[in-house]
Amino acid sequence: MSVVKEVSKMLLTVKDLTKKFNHKIVVNNINLSINQGDLVAFLGPNGAGKSTTINMLTGIIPPTTGIIKLDGLQPSSTQYHQKIGVVFQNSVLDNELTVKENLLSRQKMYRNSVDKLDDWIDKFALQSILNQKYGVLSGGQKRRVDIVRALIHDPELLFLDEPTTGLDIQTRKLIWKVLSDLRKETKLTIVLTTHYLEEAELADFVYVIDHGQVIAADTVNNLKQNFAQDVLTIYPSDMMKISQILSDYKYQIDGQQVAIFVQQYQAIDLLNKLKPVINSFEYRRGNMDDIFLNLTGKGVE
């Protein structure tokens, strides 16, 4: 029996997107193709142009040039806005209203919205703060309310602009657990900007952005393979014998240590061969930081 692989639908396409502020190019000719159901990360340092890109994709600011299409719709149309939810870096809720009042007033804006509010309140653990004014909440509490606000009309595509910056690890975990459950239950597509490498690692596809340009666009695995190799570092006791054993491997000698670019499982076999001629070793998996460093010569932060 042949297995038919489900082909993902293209949800959002962006062609030659550029934004200039007073002649300064902040987003420079960006192209994006985002499939339905994917989690896509924009990874880049401060000022790379991530928020400006999100602001254009959410229709908050117009592009200088370029085309944005979501299921054939443009950001100027009402239907486009029905299909998206946005969590901004800075909250847009009313500090003087309670959590409940804020969420109910948001819900009223969408006449056709499916009533899942109680479910969201439950999932994001908002029950105990429903009657508190939004303005007095902690950063983590506010963020959970912001996400529920963005989900209230059951969007197809959720934009998260640095959703967990400054939040504690428990809140980050809760948010990602709920969002990942949601992705499994529905075909929710998520586009997120982040500085956190471990968040970018959750993504199906990553756009690495620097100086307003996409400098790499690939899956996490491919990016790692190309720009963040796993490294076995050995400290040899007999350097002469090392080069014979390593004849089939890619390696670099740096003083008394040798860095060998080898994947985890091959490393086990190799270490067995090297055992008699080394004093010690370290093994380090390639990570998103290496990717950024190799692509730009600098770290993400």
Ligand SMILES: Nc1ncnc2c1ncn2[C@@H]1O[C@H](COP(=O)(O)OP(=O)(O)OP(=O)(O)O)[C@@H](O)[C@H]1O
């Ligand atoms: N309204 C504006 N007018 C002029 N310059 C702007 C405006 N908005 C953003 N910029 C500039 O555009 C550049 C990109 O900013 P943007 O906020 O998009 O970057 P970012 O990648 O989201 O950074 P961060 O991670 O710090 O949020 C910065 O140099 C910023 O100063």
